[in-house]
Amino acid sequence: VTALAAALPGIDVRAWPDTGEPAAVEYASLWGDAAGDMRRFANLKVLFSLGAGVEHILGNPLRPPDVPVVRLIDPAHRTGMIEYVLMRVLHYHRRMPEYAAQQAQGIWRERSQCAPGDRRVGIMGMGELGTGCAEILVRLGFDVAGWSRSPPTIVGVTGFAGRDALAAFLARTEILVNLLPLTPETVGILDAGTLAMLQKNACLINVGRGRHLVEGDLLAALDSGHLAGATLDVFCTEPLQKDHPFWTHPKVTVTPHIAAMTLLQSAVPAIAENVRRHRAGEPMVGVVDPARGY
């Protein structure tokens, strides 16, 4: 609140629930459903998400339907996501889980290693974040494919578009990165059927949303030996429940939703700039199409 107030001189910035007169609230920045029934803010002009995802706003039945929803496009968030995805793609590409198992047994054995050009990485979701990850992976020489609703057109990335192309996309993928937005079409998209389409010994990096993944189906695919590993940063329930099998599964790496961090010093200017644009009648950055969901 302090940082936003400093970035928006002349504007009264308050933290919920201390919002004062509801009719005086013009802009809301929110995460989760903390604010409950948003319709009581009768003069709300914009709903800003405090994250890259907006499903928490669009999925709220008490949302005023005609108020524009804007997602956060934060350079630090993008940087963090690229770091995390790159780190884990390299971890699987360079067979680090196998070397860790060897170390635990005191085994010195070189494993065969393919060049990056022979390693097929598949990225689901080619928006701001997926494109950023694809670009750096291409630069490092990986064989990268992207799957999205409309055909991705990034130099060096093999594009797959729409449900009809999903099977072909998965069939070529050894390391799968999920960066889809969560929409009614993508909930549960990573289930037994789609995971079975991946290459044998494929690995999954889920940095989208927990609800993209049917968690029990992933456990079954890991236990059957079809998938070799999974790095999960997002979960159906967060924090991940104390007794969830992911915590102790030898093929699963759990991180507590930290892949991309929202930093005050980059998120606040992004929101402040959109407030300025809105008040000046200029187009805002990151306006969401509610029908599409992202």
Added chain:
Amino acid sequence: VTALAAALPGIDVRAWPDTGEPAAVEYASLWGDAAGDMRRFANLKVLFSLGAGVEHILGNPLRPPDVPVVRLIDPAHRTGMIEYVLMRVLHYHRRMPEYAAQQAQGIWRERSQCAPGDRRVGIMGMGELGTGCAEILVRLGFDVAGWSRSPPTIVGVTGFAGRDALAAFLARTEILVNLLPLTPETVGILDAGTLAMLQKNACLINVGRGRHLVEGDLLAALDSGHLAGATLDVFCTEPLQKDHPFWTHPKVTVTPHIAAMTLLQSAVPAIAENVRRHRAGEPMVGVVDPARGY
């Protein structure tokens, strides 16, 4: 041998010890001291190393002193090294050892995370490989410094040159990458004294040579809590002895000298091209200065 023979039509390529008449041998490609006394090859024109390092040739007292020594500059080798270094820098930057410890205890807790621009990576050795690593780290936004004999001049990299600058270089370093050549000046350079100059909680990535590091001094620095972690791909004795404390140390990651792999499809053309150049009287690529040691 088969691949090299195919790349060098008209040249008789043989595997040691089946070298035939010693006086007929003009070129030798070698690793380690397998060939023993090289002086019996009276007409030897070039000694090619099968790796990026040449200390195994220069350190052989039975080497014919006037025969040029050429190191291997293999694009696949460079790619592999960049992948490995980037992977481990990101691993420490993103606090993965701490998240792994949390996972083992079932703890969901976000840790503070700095932006790459606030993460100081130091690279010792700014040759072919060090420069390649520095470039990609700079591109990802890290605060990179390089230490070498002559001042490194890579855009975006803070250069430190010579012994006098070593303390200042180490004092700013949170993640140290060793890519020095092994020479009489660099043997044992990573000892109690230099490790103590690193930032508290610094991490070491040793991908140079095992003998750059005084292994007992590293263990002491890890156990005292001064250093937070080490990734070691090279060791004083390889394979690493069965009972070496590195295998089981909780802060040490061991890999079996696999950071940069020499691939047949890229190493053979590099050697064949140098043979062609030598026969055509053109300068070879990677000729070593024996006095300098690299």
